[in-house]
Amino acid sequence: MPRIVMKFGGTSMAGIERIRHVAERVRREAADGAEVRVVVSARAGETDRLVQLCREATALHDSTEYDVVVASGEQVTAGLLAMTLQNMGVNARSFMGWQLVRASGVHGNARVDAVESGMLDDALKSGIVAVIPGFQGMSDDGRLATLGRGGSDTSAVAIAAGVKADRCDIYTDVDGVYTTDPRIVPKARKLDAITFEEMLELAGVGAKVLQTRSVGLAMRENLPLRVLSAFEDKPGTRVVAQLSGADMERNQIAGIAADKNEARVTLTGIADAPGMVAQVISPLADAGILVDMIVHAATPNSGSSDLTFTVPRASLSQAIAVIEQRKGTIGFAELIHDDAVAKVSIVGVGIRSNPGLASKMFETLAERKINLLAVSSSEIKVSALIAEAELDLAVRVLHTAFGLDADA
Amino acid sequence: MPRIVMKFGGTSMAGIERIRHVAERVRREAADGAEVRVVVSARAGETDRLVQLCREATALHDSTEYDVVVASGEQVTAGLLAMTLQNMGVNARSFMGWQLVRASGVHGNARVDAVESGMLDDALKSGIVAVIPGFQGMSDDGRLATLGRGGSDTSAVAIAAGVKADRCDIYTDVDGVYTTDPRIVPKARKLDAITFEEMLELAGVGAKVLQTRSVGLAMRENLPLRVLSAFEDKPGTRVVAQLSGADMERNQIAGIAADKNEARVTLTGIADAPGMVAQVISPLADAGILVDMIVHAATPNSGSSDLTFTVPRASLSQAIAVIEQRKGTIGFAELIHDDAVAKVSIVGVGIRSNPGLASKMFETLAERKINLLAVSSSEIKVSALIAEAELDLAVRVLHTAFGLDADA
Numbered sequence: 001m002p003r004i005v006m007k008f009g010g011t012s013m014a015g016i017e018r019i020r021h022v023a024e025r026v027r028r029e030a031a032d033g034a035e036v037r038v039v040v041s042a043r044a045g046e047t048d049r050l051v052q053l054c055r056e057a058t059a060l061h062d063s064t065e066y067d068v069v070v071a072s073g074e075q076v077t078a079g080l081l082a083m084t085l086q087n088m089g090v091n092a093r094s095f096m097g098w099q100l101v102r103a104s105g106v107h108g109n110a111r112v113d114a115v116e117s118g119m120l121d122d123a124l125k126s127g128i129v130a131v132i133p134g135f136q137g138m139s140d141d142g143r144l145a146t147l148g149r150g151g152s153d154t155s156a157v158a159i160a161a162g163v164k165a166d167r168c169d170i171y172t173d174v175d176g177v178y179t180t181d182p183r184i185v186p187k188a189r190k191l192d193a194i195t196f197e198e199m200l201e202l203a204g205v206g207a208k209v210l211q212t213r214s215v216g217l218a219m220r221e222n223l224p225l226r227v228l229s230a231f232e233d234k235p236g237t238r239v240v241a242q243l244s245g246a247d248m249e250r251n252q253i254a255g256i257a258a259d260k261n262e263a264r265v266t267l268t269g270i271a272d273a274p275g276m277v278a279q280v281i282s283p284l285a286d287a288g289i290l291v292d293m294i295v296h297a298a299t300p301n302s303g304s305s306d307l308t309f310t311v312p313r314a315s316l317s318q319a320i321a322v323i324e325q326r327k328g329t330i331g332f333a334e335l336i337h338d339d340a341v342a343k344v345s346i347v348g349v350g351i352r353s354n355p356g357l358a359s360k361m362f363e364t365l366a367e368r369k370i371n372l373l374a375v376s377s378s379e380i381k382v383s384a385l386i387a388e389a390e391l392d393l394a395v396r397v398l399h400t401a402f403g404l405d406a407d408a
Numbered sequence: 409m410p411r412i413v414m415k416f417g418g419t420s421m422a423g424i425e426r427i428r429h430v431a432e433r434v435r436r437e438a439a440d441g442a443e444v445r446v447v448v449s450a451r452a453g454e455t456d457r458l459v460q461l462c463r464e465a466t467a468l469h470d471s472t473e474y475d476v477v478v479a480s481g482e483q484v485t486a487g488l489l490a491m492t493l494q495n496m497g498v499n500a501r502s503f504m505g506w507q508l509v510r511a512s513g514v515h516g517n518a519r520v521d522a523v524e525s526g527m528l529d530d531a532l533k534s535g536i537v538a539v540i541p542g543f544q545g546m547s548d549d550g551r552l553a554t555l556g557r558g559g560s561d562t563s564a565v566a567i568a569a570g571v572k573a574d575r576c577d578i579y580t581d582v583d584g585v586y587t588t589d590p591r592i593v594p595k596a597r598k599l600d601a602i603t604f605e606e607m608l609e610l611a612g613v614g615a616k617v618l619q620t621r622s623v624g625l626a627m628r629e630n631l632p633l634r635v636l637s638a639f640e641d642k643p644g645t646r647v648v649a650q651l652s653g654a655d656m657e658r659n660q661i662a663g664i665a666a667d668k669n670e671a672r673v674t675l676t677g678i679a680d681a682p683g684m685v686a687q688v689i690s691p692l693a694d695a696g697i698l699v700d701m702i703v704h705a706a707t708p709n710s711g712s713s714d715l716t717f718t719v720p721r722a723s724l725s726q727a728i729a730v731i732e733q734r735k736g737t738i739g740f741a742e743l744i745h746d747d748a749v750a751k752v753s754i755v756g757v758g759i760r761s762n763p764g765l766a767s768k769m770f771e772t773l774a775e776r777k778i779n780l781l782a783v784s785s786s787e788i789k790v791s792a793l794i795a796e797a798e799l800d801l802a803v804r805v806l807h808t809a810f811g812l813d814a815d816a
Contacts, residue, residue, distance in 0.1 A: 058495035068487030079476030087466035
């Protein structure tokens with residue numbers, strides 16, 4: 001008998017009709033013999049409304065009180081789904097996040113420490129389908145704690161791990177994970193399967209189907225996920241530790257990621273001495289600025305070099321200020337910045353074993369005369385920084401070149 | 409240093425501006441040296457909205473899940489008020505109902521068993537103003553439980569009793585308790601003070617300023633209340649065990665109550681035998697119908713008699729059905745019913761010691777040729793059933809006759 005956690009997002013909780021639809025899916029799964037637990041989001045828009053109330057109340061609000069306010073949305077949908085299930089003849093009841101999930105860390109962005117699975121196991125033994133509000137738990141000091149926006153995914157995965165579920169099904173408003181953003185490439189294709197690592201790299205560069213933290217947690221717990229449509233009966237995308245069987249036949253590249261949230265900073269004429277890169281990057285990290293691509297290439301025998309790095313666009317002016325303040329210590333000729341840049345990446349476990357994939361990427365972009373401003377790579381990802389105006393073209397030609405187009 | 413509980417109703421929680429106004433009142437009270445705890449309602453309309461969601465979900469909903477849904481409204485306002493207070497420099501934090509209030513009985517209409525005052529005492533010692541969602545607690549089985557509509561008044565009184573407060577201040581959208589409904593008598597006057605018993609009798613016949621249960625609880629705990637306007641700085645009405653000092657000078661009648669929610673049933677020609685009244689009334693009670701005024705007068709030596717009683721209008725057809733079913737056993741000539749009746753009552757602790765007040769009531773109504781369909785009286789109340797069309801006139805003439813008119 002498969003043991004599963006089903007998680008439903010905000011759009012599938014928006015209104016009683018949709019909640020009935022969700023209940024029907026849960027009922028079917030239970031009738032098919034699965035041991036089912038359900039985790040729900042607040043109805044779409046509700047968390048935004050509650051966050052707005054907090055902002056109106058006071059610009060600098062206490063995050064524990066923020067948690068008290070915003071945690072209410074999931075409580076409502078959990079109660080509504082439980083009563084709807086009962087009405088369909090399913091033995092169901094709601095549990096509260098504070099009863100089940102121990103959390104710690106920063107309020108408003110807490111992490112899950114443990115799940116009190118005993119209560120859920122007891123419920124299961126009595127044949128009860130537990131319905132649990134996502135996004136929340138209780139901290140050590142006995143206060144409500146929320147897990148950050150999108151935290152219901154993380155709740156679902158943590159609860160699935162806690163009850164040793166066979167898998168966690170994430171029902172959402174898209175029907176799976178795509179090879180790239182279908183708004184850029186209409187021929188984007190839904191993937192049958194993707195690895196955790198690939199999913200993390202795709203999420204990190206803009207494919208926001210799942211909260212990144214939930215994928216990281218699923219990877220650590222080796223808990224298979226499925227991303228499915230809440231509205232259509234389609235198989236969705238499996239997110240797994242390793243591809244196997246038919247999935248192995250999949251393209252070596254899982255997808256193409258596009259990210260416009262980039263700004264480039266270049267420092268020219270810095271001394272080509274040990275520790276120079278750290279002297280620039282450390283103060284930025286101290287200021288809480290996420291530095292992404294770092295390219296440092298010394299011109300041989302010149303004694304000086306250029307350093308290029310990217311930061312999120314919203315942090316650009318802060319980053320410039322931090323660097324300018326340290327101009328004396330760092331010692332550079334010029335600070336050049338550009339926020340009309342974007343990052344295109346190929347992501348796939350195949351990259352690890354096939355260095356030709358990176359070359360193919362650079363050749364494909366060169367054929368279209370797309371200039372590379374910076375390049376970085378990890379085990380399963382190669383990224384190129386290019387002019388923002390060329391991003392859509394770059395994504396399309398790479399999508400075709402790597403054989404990802406639907407019906408290709 | 410006075411120890412008080414301040415309770416704010418839904419209209420004073422409707423919107424951030426009003427919450428700021430509430431916070432300012434709390435701040436002032438704390439600055440004046442009081443030991444303050446605050447109990448809040450959901451914003452006006454929110455509980456109705458949540459109840460409606462439950463109704464849409466399913467007509468017959470599980471009352472524990474109903475509680476999960478409707479309890480969320482007060483959680484939101486508690487968090488918002490706590491952060492607003494902090495922003496004003498007041499050391500405040502919210503507590504949840506499930507942390508503090510033990511409840512039992514029927515879900516959706518639970519009663520308070522105990523208040524965990526230890527947590528609140530600890531908070532107080534740290535100089536923290538506790539903000540608590542009204543209307544809710546936790547039942548023995550670890551589920552959220554709500555106290556029935558208007559239950560935040562009861563929460564406030566229970567918490568005040570639990571922490572041995574000197575008084576509980578109920579801030580609402582009226583500025584106190586009036587001698588009668590100002591919509592009927594524009595000259596209605598706000599009372600400085602009223603006893604618990606009088607308040608209960610006035611509430612029972614339609615003056616819905618406080619939830620009846622909260623007044624009963626305050627009476628049992630001998631906890632003085634104040635009813636005050638949340639919007640204006642006025643002294644309001646004190647609700648106390650006994651009038652004393654200047655309050656003794658108050659009129660012997662506290663107020664005139666009007667109740668249109670009455671229907672009359674008369675059975676003619678029933679046997680004048682022991683137990684006949686019980687044979688009629690018991691089946692009604694068994695059916696959950698609240699029988700109010702009962703008048704049974706035998707015509708001497710006739711061997712038969714009439715029985716008149718009143719029931720809530722909404723229960724009239726059910727009451728008729730119950731009686732008709734038992735026509736054979738009861739044995740009556742005719743069942744006459746009338747729902748165009750109303751009850752007018754004089755309420756006051758003076759009635760206990762002054763039988764002349766009842767006579768004065770009957771004389772006053774007789775002068776205006778208002779016919780009495782039934783009469784009942786308790787220690788501190790005399791009620792007359794009259795034609796509904798004559799109710800407003802009756803209230804006005806009694807209000808004047810008992811010296812209650814403002815500037816009289």
